[in-house]
Amino acid sequence: MPHYGFGLFMCRNNSPYSSTAIGAMEVDDIISYHDLVTEEKAALQKGMNFGVGKKYSVFLMSLRENAPYADALDPATGMLTFEGHDEPQRRGGPNPKEVDQPLMTPRGSGTENGKFFRAAMDFKSGLRAKPELIKVYEKISRGIWSYKGFFELIDANIVSNGKRKVFKFSLKPVEKKSFGRVVDLPHNRLIPTTVKVEVWRRDGGQCVQCGSKKNLHFDHDIPFSKGGSSLTAANVRLLCAKHNLEKSDKILSVAPWLFASAAAASHIHKLPG
């Protein structure tokens, strides 16, 4: 298991990644666990947290090789398949990985699996008008997380692998728009975790332009609109919020011809007769 030296940067209560502008997170932002707790106002420990936000739930996922659950993100569609949770390990009890994932607790209330399963079924049957909204964070390394944006819980299944039954939750990415512009990046542009880890190590956990360790983003060196690919580390780099913004401004500066033609159009309309 390679070690990338994250420990050099991390400090429990004074993380250099601490964001002052938390609450304005963008998809693929890197945050510390402390930031995550601040954002959600809860010290989340479990992977599934039904209704923890006032208007949404939270999933903590991991795509790492040694991850305890088989979560999967489809790079083509952005769809997330999130595996349900095992029985808690009980002293003298069976290996949780060898028994069915539970729908109910021994006392008869719904487990997190049960709550999300019901939400998905209620949505499919029309009992609830809107799907459950789920905010997703991905664990990158110990204490380091990546914000994945909002998803909608549109389906759930109980599948058997021949040995036991597990829950599979189907989540569809939500694209948030503000003033007609997509705020959350389309999820099919998400950067694979392996690439993120490689980029993080190569760039030393800091902005490649100024060395800042705050408000970092994984940046596509070549915009997708111009054919850039996120699939290799060569096209991805770490930028702080300031330099990320400066880059966006440069891209937007291509647009003046739009205003020029709009002005021309309005001029035409003002022609008499």
Ligand SMILES: [Zn+2]
């Ligand atoms: Zn910078």
